[in-house]
Amino acid sequence: MQLRIEVPNERERLGELLTAIDSALIEHRIAPEVRNDLQLIAEEVVCNAMDYGLDEDTRGPQHLIVVDIARQENRLHVEFRDTGKPFDPLSQPVPELEACILDRPLGGLGVHLIREIAEAVSYERDEPYNILRVVLRAA
DSSP: OEEEEEEEEOGGGHHHHHHHHHHHHHHTTOOHHHHHHHHHHHHHHHHHHHHHSSOGGGOEEEEEEEEEEEEETTEEEEEEEEOSSOOOGGGSOOOOTTSOTTTSOSOOHHHHHHHHHOSEEEEEEETTEEEEEEEEEOO
16 A cells, blocks of 8 residues: 545545545555544645644645545555645654643644654655654554
8 A cells, every 4th residue: 555645735525535544445445543643644634734834825736735644554655745844743742641732832732643653753854845754554
């Protein structure tokens, strides 16, 4: 299994992307719990790229979010690529989960969840792309 899904970096296209990912995973008989994990990861990564990666006046069809998914044995290798501002989500501090919710700064929980769900996560900047790679157990 190897597939690529591309959508313009526009928030209203998020549903289209998530539906395409889920349909492809169903077609390739990926277990529901793995599909759910990937949906959560994809929504977190793509929402951040769409909401914060570009300035309001630079969004549009010329800026794409690209998701590549490949199955290798019992692993899904997922790559998220965008042309937004350089941003390494893995450089963010781990949220203080024990702190009172009112005392915690906003943000960071999505990246924490990705780290908890995935077997491996890595980031690189390959101009002009942010590339986040995630490995999930497929079975």
